[in-house]
Amino acid sequence: MGRVEGKVAIITGGGMGMGESHSRLFAKEGACVVVTDIDIEAGEKTVADIIADGGKAIFVQHDVASESQWANVVSQAVESFGGVDILVNNAGIIFFASSQKTTADEWNKTMAVNLLGVHLGCQAVQPEMAKRGGGSIVNISSISGIVGMPNQAAYQASKGGVRQLTKALAVDYQKDNIRCNSIHPGMICTPILGDLQHEFEKARGFLGPGAQQVTRMADPIEVSYPVLFLASDEASYVNGTELVVDNGFVAT
Numbered sequence: 350m351g352r353v354e355g356k357v358a359i360i361t362g363g364g365m366g367m368g369e370s371h372s373r374l375f376a377k378e379g380a381c382v383v384v385t386d387i388d389i390e391a392g393e394k395t396v397a398d399i400i401a402d403g404g405k406a407i408f409v410q411h412d413v414a415s416e417s418q419w420a421n422v423v424s425q426a427v428e429s430f431g432g433v434d435i436l437v438n439n440a441g442i443i444f445f446a447s448s449q450k451t452t453a454d455e456w457n458k459t460m461a462v463n464l465l466g467v468h469l470g471c472q473a474v475q476p477e478m479a480k481r482g483g484g485s486i487v488n489i490s491s492i493s494g495i496v497g498m499p500n501q502a503a504y505q506a507s508k509g510g511v512r513q514l515t516k517a518l519a520v521d522y523q524k525d526n527i528r529c530n531s532i533h534p535g536m537i538c539t540p541i542l543g544d545l546q547h548e549f550e551k552a553r554g555f556l557g558p559g560a561q562q563v564t565r566m567a568d569p570i571e572v573s574y575p576v577l578f579l580a581s582d583e584a585s586y587v588n589g590t591e592l593v594v595d596n597g598f599v600a601t
């Protein structure tokens with residue numbers, strides 16, 4: 350208990366899946382959590398559950414691709430909890446389609462949420478973190494940002510962008526004592542996978558040869574603990590790294 354005691358953490362896409370799990374764990378470990386999501390009902394439910402468990406959290410409706418909404422998220426964090434120490438850029442979307450079948454609209458939407466959203470989030474929190482003498486940003490990329498897989502061209506490009514943007518920011522923000530690291534989950538059981546979240550064998554087949562030695566999907570909490578580590582002071586000398594959480598998927 351208390352691994353992020355008293356810290357203020359913004360977690361995007363906190364309404365369901367991994368973001369919900371991260372939000373609950375951070376609150377349990379003592380953080381004041383700003384849960385943001387485009388889905389109001391889901392985000393409000395996460396916050397209600399945290400408060401019912403004795404934690405501290407607020408919900409802010411938020412499209413991560415909107416610069417003005419990022420400004421609102423940061424000011425709500427400052428108003429409610431006094432500043433920002435941690436940002437987990439978790440919100441993401443996927444269109445399963447090969448490069449040839451990906452429309453310009455799908456490409457742009459994917460880049461707007463998965464990559465522009467991360468850029469805007471980091472930009473928005475940097476001044477507040479600098480004011481407090483430092484902070485920690487954890488960007489959720491994917492193993493899709495490291496190795497090639499079939500039928501997710503735009504998603505892979507966006508997650509590769511997040512991986513490299515994280516390293517750029519680790520260098521840019523070093524002078525302000527703001528660490529920036531990326532997490533690369535493998536096959537995690539969440540709503541983003543649709544029906545595939547309940548069909549491990551089918552999902553494994555869908556993800557190509559690299560997936561074949563993976564033995565199971567993870568529960569979201571198995572990603573939340575690595576995120577917590579990078580966000581916390583336990584990782585005080587960890588900056589610009591990529592932490593793969595994938596049951597050996599990319600180790601092949």
Ligand SMILES: NC(=O)c1ccc[n+]([C@@H]2O[C@H](COP(=O)([O-])OP(=O)(O)OC[C@H]3O[C@@H](n4cnc5c(N)ncnc54)[C@H](O)[C@@H]3O)[C@@H](O)[C@H]2O)c1
Binds near residue numbers: 442492533542
């Ligand atoms: N599930 C996996 O297997 C897996 C693997 C690797 C990486 N990831 C990444 O992990 C992150 C979390 O994924 P998940 O599996 O929990 O997904 P999910 O679909 O279960 O949850 C995503 C959340 O983000 C919210 N969201 C979507 N668009 C948004 C926007 N524009 N602004 C704000 N919120 C928005 C959704 O409402 C939802 O609550 C994503 O970045 C995803 O790409 C997932």
